[in-house]
Amino acid sequence: xxxxxxxxxxxxxxxxxxxxxxxxxxHEDPARKKYYLLEMFPYPSGRIHIGHVRNYAIGDxxxxxxxxRGFNVLHPMGxxxxxxPAENAAIERGIHPAAWTNDNIANMKKQLKRMGxxxxxxRELSTCEPFYYKWEQLFFLWMYExxxxxxxxxxxxxxxxxxxxxANEQVEAGLCWRCSSDVIEKTLDQWFFRITAYVEELxxxxxxxxxxxERVLTMQRNWIGKSHGFEMIFPMADGKGEIKVFTTRQDxxxxxxxxxxxxxxxxxxxxxxxxxxxxxVQEFVEKIKRQDKNLRTSDYYEKEGVFLESYCLNPVTHxxxxxxxxxxxxADYGTGCVMAVPTHDQRDFEFAKKYNLPLxxxxxxxxxALNVQTMTEAYVDEGILVNSGPFNGMENMKALDAIADHLxxxxxxxxxxxxxxxxxxxxxxxxxxxxxxxxxxxxxGTVPVPExxxxxxxxxxxxxxGEGGSPLARHKAFAETSCPGCxxxxxxxxxxxxxxxxxxxxxxxxxxxxxxxxxGLDRKALDYWMPVDQYIGGIEHxxxxxxxxxxxxxxxxxxxxxxxxxxxxxxxxxxxxCKETMKCPEHGFLxxxxxxxxxxxxxxxxxxxxxxxxxxxxxxxIVDPDYLVKKYGADTARAFCLFASPPEKDxxxxxxxxxxxxxxxxxxxxxxxxxxxEDIRDVAPFDGKTPLEGDLKNLRRKTHQTIRKVTGDxxxxxxxxxxxxxxxxxxxxxxxxxxxxxxxxxxxxxIREAVExxxxxxxPIVPHITEELWEMLGEKTPLxxxxxxxxxxxxxxxxxxxxxxxxxxxxxxxxxxxxxxxEDKIKALARAEEKIGKLIEGKQVVKEVYxxxxxxxxxxxx
RNA sequence: GCCCGGGUGGCGGAACUGGUAGACGCAAGGGACUUAAAAUCCCUCGGUCCUUGAGGCUGUGCGGGUUCGAUUCCCGCCCCGGGCACCA
Numbered sequence: 001x002x003x004x005x006x007x008x009x010x011x012x013x014x015x016x017x018x019x020x021x022x023x024x025x026x027h028e029d030p031a032r033k034k035y036y037l038l039e040m041f042p043y044p045s046g047r048i049h050i051g052h053v054r055n056y057a058i059g060d061x062x063x064x065x066x067x068x069r070g071f072n073v074l075h076p077m078g079x080x081x082x083x084x085p086a087e088n089a090a091i092e093r094g095i096h097p098a099a100w101t102n103d104n105i106a107n108m109k110k111q112l113k114r115m116g117x118x119x120x121x122x123r124e125l126s127t128c129e130p131f132y133y134k135w136e137q138l139f140f141l142w143m144y145e146x147x148x149x150x151x152x153x154x155x156x157x158x159x160x161x162x163x164x165x166x167a168n169e170q171v172e173a174g175l176c177w178r179c180s181s182d183v184i185e186k187t188l189d190q191w192f193f194r195i196t197a198y199v200e201e202l203x204x205x206x207x208x209x210x211x212x213x214e215r216v217l218t219m220q221r222n223w224i225g226k227s228h229g230f231e232m233i234f235p236m237a238d239g240k241g242e243i244k245v246f247t248t249r250q251d252x253x254x255x256x257x258x259x260x261x262x263x264x265x266x267x268x269x270x271x272x273x274x275x276x277x278x279x280x281v282q283e284f285v286e287k288i289k290r291q292d293k294n295l296r297t298s299d300y301y302e303k304e305g306v307f308l309e310s311y312c313l314n315p316v317t318h319x320x321x322x323x324x325x326x327x328x329x330x331a332d333y334g335t336g337c338v339m340a341v342p343t344h345d346q347r348d349f350e351f352a353k354k355y356n357l358p359l360x361x362x363x364x365x366x367x368x369a370l371n372v373q374t375m376t377e378a379y380v381d382e383g384i385l386v387n388s389g390p391f392n393g394m395e396n397m398k399a400l401d402a403i404a405d406h407l408x409x410x411x412x413x414x415x416x417x418x419x420x421x422x423x424x425x426x427x428x429x430x431x432x433x434x435x436x437x438x439x440x441x442x443x444x445g446t447v448p449v450p451e452x453x454x455x456x457x458x459x460x461x462x463x464x465x466g467e468g469g470s471p472l473a474r475h476k477a478f479a480e481t482s483c484p485g486c487x488x489x490x491x492x493x494x495x496x497x498x499x500x501x502x503x504x505x506x507x508x509x510x511x512x513x514x515x516x517x518x519x520g521l522d523r524k525a526l527d528y529w530m531p532v533d534q535y536i537g538g539i540e541h542x543x544x545x546x547x548x549x550x551x552x553x554x555x556x557x558x559x560x561x562x563x564x565x566x567x568x569x570x571x572x573x574x575x576x577x578c579k580e581t582m583k584c585p586e587h588g589f590l591x592x593x594x595x596x597x598x599x600x601x602x603x604x605x606x607x608x609x610x611x612x613x614x615x616x617x618x619x620x621x622i623v624d625p626d627y628l629v630k631k632y633g634a635d636t637a638r639a640f641c642l643f644a645s646p647p648e649k650d651x652x653x654x655x656x657x658x659x660x661x662x663x664x665x666x667x668x669x670x671x672x673x674x675x676x677x678e679d680i681r682d683v684a685p686f687d688g689k690t691p692l693e694g695d696l697k698n699l700r701r702k703t704h705q706t707i708r709k710v711t712g713d714x715x716x717x718x719x720x721x722x723x724x725x726x727x728x729x730x731x732x733x734x735x736x737x738x739x740x741x742x743x744x745x746x747x748x749x750x751i752r753e754a755v756e757x758x759x760x761x762x763x764p765i766v767p768h769i770t771e772e773l774w775e776m777l778g779e780k781t782p783l784x785x786x787x788x789x790x791x792x793x794x795x796x797x798x799x800x801x802x803x804x805x806x807x808x809x810x811x812x813x814x815x816x817x818x819x820x821x822x823e824d825k826i827k828a829l830a831r832a833e834e835k836i837g838k839l840i841e842g843k844q845v846v847k848e849v850y851x852x853x854x855x856x857x858x859x860x861x862x
Numbered sequence: 863g864c865c866c867g868g869g870u871g872g873c874g875g876a877a878c879u880g881g882u883a884g885a886c887g888c889a890a891g892g893g894a895c896u897u898a899a900a901a902u903c904c905c906u907c908g909g910u911c912c913u914u915g916a917g918g919c920u921g922u923g924c925g926g927g928u929u930c931g932a933u934u935c936c937c938g939c940c941c942c943g944g945g946c947a948c949c950a
Contacts, residue, residue, distance in 0.1 A: 329948080643874095
């Protein structure tokens with residue numbers, strides 16, 4: 001029977017069928033084991049890209065596979081729909097962010113449906129809807145009550161011309177991306193989440209996430225940046241007060257010759273006050289504050305400082321240490337003050353050289369003597385303490401503890417722990433975000449919006465120009481309100497929340513997306529579904545999104561909303577999709593259709609084939625999923641994304657590779673429709689009761705081996721590429737089989753078994769073509785509802801095995817023996833083998849290694 | 863600079879616990895079918911040498927080591943990718 005493979009027709013047919021039957025709709029069922037599979041939800045930029053296709057294809061395979069294994073699978077999809085691009089679109093094209101966002105969602109939803117992903121669309125959510133963010137506002141209020149949300153002064157990038165705050169990525173080389181004005185640092189009162197309250201738990205939790213990739217955990221640990229050290233007290237020389245510093249190198253205390261304070265530190269102006277240097281210091285501080293934060297903390301910025309005409313005392317040598325303000329000391333790490341040991345810290349060394357400050361060597365390297373006159377850089381390695389009073393002669397690493405004890409005994413400090421992690425600043429001076437439910441009253445101060453007044457709805461009637469500050473602040477009806485405390489006039493908080501807040505709990509909301517009762521999360525549903533069993537997404541979220549989600553989950557736990565500590569039990573970070581770039585010397589990067597015969601179709605110049613890079617619009621090396629669907633269908637696009645490389649690795653796009661995947665689906669289609677359909681439609685799969693021989697036995701063995709292989713690859717390895725390879729081998733075997741007679745029911749039943757295996761094993765990967773062929777075979781139950789196939793160990797095992805014969809570790813020959821052959825017999829056969837015999841003839845056999853079912857290695861010497 | 867990954871044919875990638883390196887696919891070459899082409903089906907395909915064989919040698923970034931045996935384990939180096947980076 002010749003029926004052409006028409007992917008578009010059958011794909012739309014089955015997509016409609018799944019939708020009509022609500023095939024993938026789920027609800028809690030305590031009788032069944034749950035499996036929560038989640039892919040990172042997208043920002044609705046307008047169109048899905050290949051990265052989405054890959055991410056969601058991986059998720060869909062796992063989801064459909066687990067479903068066939070009998071799990072009650074939750075597989076939802078939604079939209080991370082607040083964010084800057086919507087505002088930019090509004091500014092550039094005059095479309096309202098909400099309209100732009102919703103259009104994009106509608107379009108992308110259509111695209112996702114067209115890919116055949118098995119989502120429970122009844123749980124769809126969009127974070128820009130009050131229906132979603134009102135609960136986030138409630139959690140904010142609760143966090144505020146517990147001190148987990150608080151306000152403090154912090155700096156932002158500010159463009160004086162646009163009168164607006166810029167995100168870090170909007171600052172290009174210290175200039176505003178839109179108008180190229182100098183960006184300055186501006187101080188604002190902003191809201192923070194006290195993530196540092198959970199820092200130790202978040203760090204320790206890293207040890208209890210065996211299902212996460214090690215490198216993600218490493219990144220998180222580094223980001224948290226725990227370091228053990230010492231907080232040391234330096235009394236002021238004039239007896240008025242003291243300075244505290246954090247150090248991990250108290251072993252070098254005898255070499256500390258001056259003190260450094262961060263330029264922004266309040267102590268700087270305090271110390272300089274009324275002194276000759278006051279003006280100079282003020283100017284220095286102003287200068288540092290004007291410098292772009294990114295620039296200042298990048299690379300090797302020139303070390304600069306100014307003397308504050310003040311001194312403190314070294315707590316062990318009692319020598320006077322001049323105090324300087326310095327540009328390279330961080331105000332928000334440790335105490336903002338640093339003891340400078342120029343001989344053993346490179347930064348301090350450079351600073352001391354520039355300002356001619358004293359150097360004292362306190363660590364002597366094992367094989368040379370340091371001389372302060374001739375040193376050209378700090379010595380930062382280990383050694384023996386010198387010039388260190390009672391600690392002379394000790395190894396510096398061992399002295400760490402001894403000196404700490406000594407300092408404690410003289411009341412000059414204590415052991416402490418420092419973290420790199422800072423509290424999470426969530427205020428955004430932007431429109432398109434969730435409003436922060438707070439009110440400012442002249443009488444009552446900062447007042448939370450009462451729960452009954454939630455949600456604070458983001459007003460729709462705003463004017464967006466990109467200039468003149470926050471649109472919400474200019475929106476009188478929104479900004480001007482009455483105080484919930486005294487009823488007097490008050491102002492609303494007009495900052496909105498960081499969009500990372502929405503993505504820190506959307507996975508909880510999916511468990512009960514329509515639940516509209518306080519607190520917006522249904523504990524029963526959460527207890528059933530959470531945690532997410534498998535989370536899949538890009539490595540670019542390895543730190544922030546994942547860390548914030550882990551934090552927020554603990555906050556909700558402590559608020560009694562949820563019962564788990566960790567939101568994601570297993571994490572798979574998929575690689576990027578890359579493609580080669582093409583560049584014309586004159587016209588820059590080109591789309592493939594702008595190149596003909598290796599030349600630019602505009603100017604005819606030779607096109608340079610560039611590096612393979614992550615697909616991006618600016619490099620013009622993108623592939624449009626709509627185009628793929630139009631040309632090959634969704635199944636081919638899915639199959640290629642899964643076949644080209646293992647999920648965690650980068651995928652190199654290849655148009656020819658896509659052709660190959662399309663051909664493979666065509667091969668499955670033809671071997672069934674053209675070769676066997678009519679003959680096996682009414683034949684049951686082989687029942688295993690008749691003994692088989694020859695080709696049929698081999699085919700059946702291959703069938704069962706393939707089921708075993710694919711199951712292993714999908715179950716615990718997520719190796720879709722090798723799973724597909726295995727099915728390809730089975731299909732190849734079907735092609736190579738001698739066509740049995742139409743009347744040979746036994747042979748046809750074995751073929752039917754093989755064909756069914758191909759379809760069952762491929763459903764998760766290419767769900768449409770397999771459903772269609774399954775139906776053509778006369779099956780009534782849709783494949784999506786079929787159980788995963790099982791294999792018979794007996795049938796899958798080889799009856800003959802190849803034994804490799806080695807002499808002195810080199811492969812020299814092979815023999816085939818029955819699988820259960822005795823060791824002695826195999827060894828004898830090995831020695832008797834012609835080539836082996838020649839090689840060992842007349843030589844002394846020193847050793848004979850036998851690896852069961854694998855090889856014989858005969859070691860000889862002359 | 864520090865911390866993670868990773869280097870295998872012309873290409874994407876296999877080899878799961880130290881045991882046949884290169885599965886599967888792409889590209890290439892050859893054949894069948896066809897008036898022809900496309901499509902399809904089949905075969906060959908790491909390098910090299912000769913005596914062309916059921917052949918020898920060589921080959922998983924480089925140099926060593928452990929082992930009967932190393933893509934796999936250990937030490938040293940080179941290159942590529944990523945994260946952090948003036949964190950005291």
